[in-house]
Amino acid sequence: MTDAPSFSTDVAIIGAGPAGLFAAFECGMLKLDCVLLDALDEVGGQCAALYPEKPIFDIPAHPAIEGAALVEALDRQIAPFDVPRLLGRRVERLAGHRGDFVLGTDRGDTIRARAVIIAAGAGAFGPNRPPLAGLEGFEATGAIQYYVRRRADFAGARIVIAGGGDSAVDWALSLKDIAEKIWLVHRRDRFRAAPESLRQLDEAVAAGLIEKIVPFQLHGLHGADGALEGVEVATLDGDTRILPGNRLLPFFGLSTDLGPIAQWGMDSVRSTIPVVPSTCETSLPGVFAVGDVATYPGKLKLILQGFSEGAMAAHAIHPIVRPDTALHFEYSTSKGVPDRG
Structure with a gap:
């Protein structure tokens, strides 16, 4: 399925770093199908590409965890949902409207999705x-x-x-x-x-x-x-x-660039995308942003905040994808991991 030039899904997640991976988990918990897309050849974003052995100290329940280990754990967490990955692909085009989007990559892939989550981190990045x-x-x-x-x-x-x-x-x-x-x-x-x-x-x-x-x-x-x-x-x-x-x-920081994302008609501020804090929806209805790329008053650029935003975005997307199904909030300890069947 990951090699198919065209397919449909509920949610297209652009960016397979920690925030994108956890957003995929939250979508799976709500029985929403999704696909992960990333310009890098592996999941993990900057954690995997730049700092795999750097310890991270502010992940709950982990006094210290290296970037690569965090990515591996997040990847295992979404394994039950069999999430397709289109890696080594840059999303260049987004067209359509809330409930019916079409995305195109530089490799010729076409993805139709009901909603989009942008978890692109710093966007295209490079060192100063x-x-x-x-x-x-x-x-x-x-x-x-x-x-x-x-x-x-x-x-x-x-x-x-x-x-x-x-x-x-x-x-x-x-x-x-x-x-x-x-x-x-x-x-x-x-x-x-x-x-x-x-x-x-x-x-x-x-x-x-x-x-x-x-x-x-x-x-x-x-x-x-x-x-x-x-x-x-x-x-x-x-x-x-x-x-x-x-x-x-x-270590003089990264130069960042939203790339093609900046041309999709959303508001942007200095390579970040303003969102509604309660839903993480951007100015383009049906398109959400989480993680470092998202901004709002009081925003903290922490991985754990990206996790929270992924959960909020998934819950906000549910009525778009399942308009006739009421969503009753349940704790994972009560419902477990949903059966894909």
């Missing part, structure tokens, strides 16, 4: 790259990377980490036990990370496991043939020093 001469040559060899997919790849490395947010601090803490040396470079001695992470950072600095380089910014790269031998940093006053690192991890 520092403007340094010779950057491409070091990127090609992996000396400069913007994501950590396998911690083991950095064992024994001399790592320069640049940035002042959660990613920079979290990875400095995560890699400190396997790296030979870690320098954490930021333009000021004030980091925008979670308070507990900052407490751990202070402890690691005091123990000599991480060296803070502040207030400095990236200034130049030293090495040849893709082998990084040093990272030059500079203050705003022009003072420079060379850190003898052989790996550079710049």
